[in-house]
Amino acid sequence: MLFAKGFHLAVSAEVQQNKPRKASENGAMSGTPLDRLHTLLNDDLAEVERLLADRAASPVATIPDMSGYLIDAGGKRLRPIVTLAAAKAASGDRTISDGGAAIKLAAAVEFIHTATLLHDDVVDDSDLRRGKAAAKNLWGASASILVGDFLFAKSFTLMVETESLKILDILSTAATVIAEGEVRQLSVMGRTDVARDEYMAIVEAKTAALFEAAARAGAIAAVGEGPTSDALGEYGRRLGRAFQLVDDALDYGGATAVIGKSVGDDFREGKLTLPVLVARERASEEDKAFWERALDVSRQTEEDLPRAIALIRATGAVSATLKAAREEATQAKKSLLGLSETAARDELALLADYCVDRAF
Amino acid sequence: MLFAKGFHLAVSAEVQQNKPRKASENGAMSGTPLDRLHTLLNDDLAEVERLLADRAASPVATIPDMSGYLIDAGGKRLRPIVTLAAAKAASGDRTISDGGAAIKLAAAVEFIHTATLLHDDVVDDSDLRRGKAAAKNLWGASASILVGDFLFAKSFTLMVETESLKILDILSTAATVIAEGEVRQLSVMGRTDVARDEYMAIVEAKTAALFEAAARAGAIAAVGEGPTSDALGEYGRRLGRAFQLVDDALDYGGATAVIGKSVGDDFREGKLTLPVLVARERASEEDKAFWERALDVSRQTEEDLPRAIALIRATGAVSATLKAAREEATQAKKSLLGLSETAARDELALLADYCVDRAF
Numbered sequence: 005m006l007f008a009k010g011f012h013l014a015v016s017a018e019v020q021q022n023k024p025r026k027a028s029e030n031g032a033m034s035g036t037p038l039d040r041l042h043t044l045l046n047d048d049l050a051e052v053e054r055l056l057a058d059r060a061a062s063p064v065a066t067i068p069d070m071s072g073y074l075i076d077a078g079g080k081r082l083r084p085i086v087t088l089a090a091a092k093a094a095s096g097d098r099t100i101s102d103g104g105a106a107i108k109l110a111a112a113v114e115f116i117h118t119a120t121l122l123h124d125d126v127v128d129d130s131d132l133r134r135g136k137a138a139a140k141n142l143w144g145a146s147a148s149i150l151v152g153d154f155l156f157a158k159s160f161t162l163m164v165e166t167e168s169l170k171i172l173d174i175l176s177t178a179a180t181v182i183a184e185g186e187v188r189q190l191s192v193m194g195r196t197d198v199a200r201d202e203y204m205a206i207v208e209a210k211t212a213a214l215f216e217a218a219a220r221a222g223a224i225a226a227v228g229e230g231p232t233s234d235a236l237g238e239y240g241r242r243l244g245r246a247f248q249l250v251d252d253a254l255d256y257g258g259a260t261a262v263i264g265k266s267v268g269d270d271f272r273e274g275k276l277t278l279p280v281l282v283a284r285e286r287a288s289e290e291d292k293a294f295w296e297r298a299l300d301v302s303r304q305t306e307e308d309l310p311r312a313i314a315l316i317r318a319t320g321a322v323s324a325t326l327k328a329a330r331e332e333a334t335q336a337k338k339s340l341l342g343l344s345e346t347a348a349r350d351e352l353a354l355l356a357d358y359c360v361d362r363a364f
Numbered sequence: 365m366l367f368a369k370g371f372h373l374a375v376s377a378e379v380q381q382n383k384p385r386k387a388s389e390n391g392a393m394s395g396t397p398l399d400r401l402h403t404l405l406n407d408d409l410a411e412v413e414r415l416l417a418d419r420a421a422s423p424v425a426t427i428p429d430m431s432g433y434l435i436d437a438g439g440k441r442l443r444p445i446v447t448l449a450a451a452k453a454a455s456g457d458r459t460i461s462d463g464g465a466a467i468k469l470a471a472a473v474e475f476i477h478t479a480t481l482l483h484d485d486v487v488d489d490s491d492l493r494r495g496k497a498a499a500k501n502l503w504g505a506s507a508s509i510l511v512g513d514f515l516f517a518k519s520f521t522l523m524v525e526t527e528s529l530k531i532l533d534i535l536s537t538a539a540t541v542i543a544e545g546e547v548r549q550l551s552v553m554g555r556t557d558v559a560r561d562e563y564m565a566i567v568e569a570k571t572a573a574l575f576e577a578a579a580r581a582g583a584i585a586a587v588g589e590g591p592t593s594d595a596l597g598e599y600g601r602r603l604g605r606a607f608q609l610v611d612d613a614l615d616y617g618g619a620t621a622v623i624g625k626s627v628g629d630d631f632r633e634g635k636l637t638l639p640v641l642v643a644r645e646r647a648s649e650e651d652k653a654f655w656e657r658a659l660d661v662s663r664q665t666e667e668d669l670p671r672a673i674a675l676i677r678a679t680g681a682v683s684a685t686l687k688a689a690r691e692e693a694t695q696a697k698k699s700l701l702g703l704s705e706t707a708a709r710d711e712l713a714l715l716a717d718y719c720v721d722r723a724f
């Protein structure tokens with residue numbers, strides 16, 4: 005047993021007080037919540053990894069090659085972790101059965117995510133993904149589209165194996181919402197007069213819907229539908245919103261303004277995100293004209309990114325974005341209050357804060 | 365009642381003799397088998413049309429606009445027709461219940477097909493589809509990818525509504541096989557030394573799998589699994605193979621060598637099809653070198669298409685392709701022999717021949 009009862013109590017008290025807490029505050033906790041969830045879910049995640057490799061196999065070499073490139077690429081497995089931790093939290097930390105529904109679901113969710121990445125690379129015309137060359141730059145856009153389709157279809161065959169129509173309903177609806185959100189994002193491309201509500205609706209669809217579905221369906225796989233799966237679904241939704249807002253902030257350097265190689269991707273793609281929306285709301289007429297021009301990728305110049313970052317800092321747009329993310333994390337934790345105390349629940353609560361902390 | 369008993373007997377006798385038959389041979393039959401199936405399935409198809417429009421609705425205008433462009437574009441609805449006719453043939457021409465599983469399944473199959481078309485236009489970089497501008501030329505490649513994803517996801521929500529895990533299994537497996545076939549086709553692009561078996565495996569995957577799944581699942585929606593659904597699945601598979609081979613032949617003008625605007629698309633995309641395989645097998649060394657160069661789209665010239673068509677005619681490659689298609693149609697009809705006599709069964713049998721006849 006990795007976690008003593010005292011640890012649970014300590015974390016639970018904090019969850020109830022609804023305060024952000026840093027892992028370093030407690031000597032008994034080592035690593036990040038993500039590290040500890042990896043440890044807690046070790047055997048289940050190993051099964052998920054086997055399933056991912058197994059189901060991406062094909063005599064058509066491009067399929068395992070490309071899938072492997074993305075899946076082996078050391079993704080954090082955040083979505084499978086949320087799925088499995090939700091199953092564990094719902095069932096009182098019980099072991100997830102071998103090859104059970106939650107394992108298949110977790111692999112299906114990772115396949116949907118990977119398929120989305122493959123298509124996004126083509127849609128956004130991005131050359132880098134997690135600091136590596138985008139798959140489309142190695143295998144071509146056509147292969148990215150079709151291998152994405154393959155993984156998406158495979159995710160459904162995995163879900164069918166759970167034999168739960170409810171799980172299939174939740175995930176197929178989420179897949180629809182994701183695609184709808186991506187089309188909506190495309191249709192506001194180049195516009196700078198997007199309302200905050202409209203932007204949050206896009207975040208809700210393109211990012212939060214999959215986290216919500218993963219957590220809700222994970223809980224249902226373990227204990228069926230009810231207040232517990234609703235609570236975990238709401239947790240996933242809020243976590244997804246926080247996660248996307250932090251991603252948006254990190255693209256402009258986060259709170260510490262560390263300008264690494266992954267900074268400016270959204271800007272170069274002309275993507276409207278919350279930092280830009282806020283900066284534009286607070287901009288002078290001259291700066292509004294700058295945003296108007298610079299987010300039109302055909303009129304963007306090399307010097308625009310430093311100016312965009314400077315404007316975003318001057319207007320406090322990153323801080324405002326991270327404040328919004330922190331509020332989402334708080335709501336994520338609140339939704340867990342009614343659940344019984346388990347290591348999985350407590351780590352999920354800490355994970356919400358951790359997702360925001362990574363921007364500081 | 366549209367069809368008198370005598371008509372059934374007449375057609376049934378022919379099915380058993382396994383001869384191709386032309387619609388014009390019988391005065392009592394008006395129009396093509398496709399027209400008659402449209403009439404036979406009129407109410408069911410109207411429900412499918414309503415469902416297609418209803419489920420492609422979205423506040424994000426690009427989605428209904430693009431879907432409508434493809435779906436209203438007067439597709440033949442061949443796959444929904446096969447789905448519904450299989451359900452009717454399996455159940456002894458019984459009326460398909462309002463909003464029943466077969467209706468939802470037929471709409472789901474059409475959505476999968478439409479999603480595939482949207483992605484194929486981007487993959488093949490084709491500018492025309494059924495003589496109209498490809499959707500990607502009007503809305504862009506990104507919208508084609510994402511609206512395709514939306515329709516694909518929607519097809520799964522429709523299938524979930526059938527509440528049949530067997531149907532979900534068949535269709536999600538078919539979707540995987542289709543994507544795998546498309547990747548395989550991509551990976552042989554530009555190669556001319558593809559074996560006939562390898563080519564037929566691609567046809568089986570990218571075209572026949574959906575026809576097979578549609579017919580099999582249609583039968584299962586009506587009467588469950590058994591020899592009838594197996595027979596109809598085999599019918600769909602053979603029909604799909606025939607259909608693709610005829611498409612391949614038509615791209616080089618079919619048997620009559622009518623060179624319309626839709627001729628040469630495959631060639632311009634460097635696509636290897638059976639007519640090319642046969643022509644190359646039978647080619648002189650010089651002509652082999654021609655095929656090698658001309659199927660590399662980067663080295664293709666304006667004058668290559670007329671020469672390709674001439675070589676294909678001189679080697680009898682279109683005839684060989686249509687002979688293979690005719691054999692598939694014969695096998696399709698054979699698979700229906702064990703079914704009880706129904707108008708739906710007889711029209712399906714005639715449809716197999718009709719699919720080949722359209723090349724003459």
